[in-house]
Amino acid sequence: MRILLVEDDPALSFGIARALQREGWLVDTLSDGAAATVEGLIDQYDLAVLDLGLPRRDGMEVLRTWRSRGAKLPVLILTARDELSDRVQGLDNGADDYVVKPFDLPELVARLRALQRRAAGRADERIVLGDLELDTRHRELRWRGERVHLSPREQALTELLMARAGRVVPKDHIVSTLSSWETDFSENSVEVYVHRLRKRFADLGVTIKTVRGFGYLMELAEPPSK
Template identity: 45%
Template sequence: MRILIVEDDPDLSRQLRAALKDIGYAVDVAEDGEEGHFLGDTEPYDAVILDLGLPLIDGVSVLQKWRSDGKKFPVMILTARDQWSEKVAGFDAGADDYLTKPFHTEELLARLRALLRRASGHTTDTIDLGELSVDNRSARAFVNGMAIKLTSHEFRLLSYMAAHQGRVISRTELVEHIYEQDYDRDSNTIEVFVGRLRRKIGTNRIETVRGLGYRLIDPDADEPGEK
């Protein structure tokens, strides 16, 4: 999963980025509303953490622009403003959640997981496909109850495919959702990661759909993607 943080406090943005990367997310950071709007407008994020009091363009205006342009990713507003009118303005602009500074990082992470669950149609942080279990809270995966060792990129790939289980996902889409903006992205590495995952979770859990991409399935289900 790929997250955008739009926050002008460099210490806070570094803290949030480190916390998010520690649990398996790819994270981009924008320091003002103009850059934040551009990234959200041009990159396919799974969720955005957005401050309101931003330089150049305020957070509410950024959010309004995204929504008017049809951007549907969930947005959590993060701000020092705690007046009810500010919260109403944020929700009316299209926010999905609102957290007031100061806050506990664990609460932010829990709220973010909830936004991602709702966006992908899941109800818990753990996604099960037969004997394979993907725990997005701990950034770990299990086969038959046994933890498997994954690199950060392998877990991001598996987590994204699990969130969209049963759907064919192109290499391009996978690249866009597991790499950060400044990373040297190469779609050929997706094949490498898929090969590694197959060796770790079982070769029959990831289907290759020629010319289209990959699909994560429960091999014991009657149909691909069926739980």
């Protein structure tokens, strides 16, 4: 899952981003409302965490612009404004949740998980492909009940491919989705991680195919011929 975090307090932004990254989520950070207005209209985020007291443009104006221009990403407002009128205005303008500072990080993470499930239209937090089962909440991949240990980037790529099993995932989409893990993430990096996953999944009944000129496709492996 890719999250846009818009917060102008550097220490708070850093702390939230680290907490979300520990959950296995990809986080892009911005500190002003003008930049957030543009970035939120790019269809590449699953969720947004939006402060209201932002420089250059107020967060409430950012939210109204997103909604008026058709941006459908779930938005959680995170702000020190605790008046009832502020909460009502935020929800009426299109926010999906409203959290007042100070807050507890575990609650924030839980609320974002709930928004993710709601946006996906499902309460089930599992992705199943053959004997592989990915628990997206606890960031665990299991094969026939046994845990398959993956690095954070391998885990993120696996979730991306499993969620679209049977469909081609463009290579440039993988690069843009995973690039916040490291600044030099490239198409060559994608090939390296795909190669690693192929070796890990070789005996687990799942294959990752290369569709030349497009990207990668994860699907069930064909049973061996008798």
